[in-house]
Amino acid sequence: MKIVLLGATxxxxxxxAAEAxxxxxxxxxxxxxxxAPVDSPRLTAAAGDAGSATEVAGLVEEADAVACALVPPRDGSDPCAPFAALYDAVLNGVRSAGVRRVVIVGGAGSLDVAPGTVLRDTPGFPDEVKPEADAHAALLATLRGVSDLEWTYVSPAALIAPGERTGTFRVGGDSLLTDAEGNSRISAEDYAVAFVDEIEKAAHPKARISVAY
Structure with a gap:
């Protein structure tokens, strides 16, 4: 399978990239x-601007799937409009290239924790992270109106950090997954396993999934 990964580093x-x-x-x-994020003969590094639909179209041509690990601006400004514009360019570039499958690294802030309450609105959710959570929530809302692409939005646990690749985790939907102690976490390595699983299997088209231990 040919995978074009935007935001690869x-x-x-x-x-x-390493998992794929x-x-x-x-x-x-x-x-x-x-x-190049990893040294492999199967990986080709390319410079490109994901904010340019024209560049995206050229980069993803003949791809079987496009993976997006893009993040909102983290310079202190409101990231919602720039992040929306970035993904507008990505999706239009993908369309222009005739690719249908898009798998997106999402956020956890919009996951449900109780009826009518999402993680972003719970006590203790860091104020500095709320703008990024809002940008991701807006992106998910936009994706839910996209019918011409086979997209999947993959939310991590509340805590994602470098760690161990165990290959053992749970996959859920719109609700925050927690363990018996109420913790919600996933290593970046196991998140990548779940992400590449979804690229391969296309088990959740036009849906959000979540991943946690």
Whole structure:
């Protein structure tokens, strides 16, 4: 399978790249710098601007799937409009190239924790993270109106960080997954396993899934 990965050099993107090439997939790893996130003959690094629909269309041509590990701006400004514009360019570029399958690294803030309450609105949710959570929630709302692409939005647990690849985790839907102690966490490595599983199986088209221990 040929996978074009946008945002390939970040904490999550680099692990998705490593997981995909380890499974034998051909990966085109796209970032602004054009750096290679992993050393593999199956990976081709490419420089590109995901905010340009024209560039995206050229990069994803003939891809079997497009993976997006893009993040909102983290410069203190309101990220909602720039993030929406970024994904507008991505989706239009994908359409122009005739690719249908798009799998997106999402956020956890919009996961349900109780009827009518999402994680972002719970006590203790960091104020500094709320704008990014809002940007991701708006993206998910936009995706839910997209009918011409086979998209999947993959939310992590409340806590995602570098760790161990165990291959053991749970996959849920719109609700926050927690363990017996009420913790919600996933390693970036196991998140990548679940993400590449979804690319391969296309088990949840036009849906949000969540991943946690």
């Amino acid at each position: 970040g904490m999550v993107g680099s692990r998705i 090439v380890a499974r034998g997939h051909e990966v085109v790893a796209v970032s602004r710098s054009g750096s």
